[in-house]
Amino acid sequence: MRMMIENQIPAFVEEVASTGCDIVAVLGGFLFGDADLSTEDYELVEPQILAICAKYGRRDHLTKEISHYLVSIGRYYPKEADADGTFGSSKCPGGKLEGLNDKGTWIAMMPGLKRTGPTKL
Numbered sequence: 001m002r003m004m005i006e007n008q009i010p011a012f013v014e015e016v017a018s019t020g021c022d023i024v025a026v027l028g029g030f031l032f033g034d035a036d037l038s039t040e041d042y043e044l045v046e047p048q049i050l051a052i053c054a055k056y057g058r059r060d061h062l063t064k065e066i067s068h069y070l071v072s073i074g075r076y077y078p079k080e081a082d083a084d085g086t087f088g089s090s091k092c093p094g095g096k097l098e099g100l101n102d103k104g105t106w107i108a109m110m111p112g113l114k115r116t117g118p119t120k121l
Contacts, residue, residue: 001058002054002056002057002058003059003061004056004058004059004062006058006065009046009062009065009066009069011054011059012052012056012059013064013066013069013070013073013075015055016032016049016052017075019045019048019049019052020037020041020045021033021034021036021037021049022036022038022043022075023070023075024070024075024076024077025066025067025070025071025075025077026066026067026076028063028064028067029063029067030063030066030067030070031077032049033113034046034049037087048071057067075113
């Protein structure tokens with residue numbers, strides 16, 4: 001099976017984002033954002049996403065690196081984070097998003113974070 005290599009991460013992210021999926025880093029991993037699409041939009045995008053995944057191959061060994069890259073280009077959840085990394089909401093008032101540690105996981109957990117639906121890949 002084909003395996004993604006680290007220098008392919010920027011192109012992979014750009015291709016996924018170009019489909020309309022809001023690919024973001026979250027909790028040391030990443031989400032395609034495909035669950036946020038309407039059913040109709042997902043049906044249009046699904047073949048593109050599958051082709052991108054086939055082109056780049058397995059990427060589970062690069063989860064930390066993909067997550068770090070997404071954070072470095074401003075693609076992370078929650079979007080409400082201020083420039084200093086703080087955020088507040090009814091789900092997590094006064095929370096602090098400090099970024100990723102060396103193990104690729106968020107330093108501060110964010111209570112209330114939930115995925116809106118399953119990824120179909």
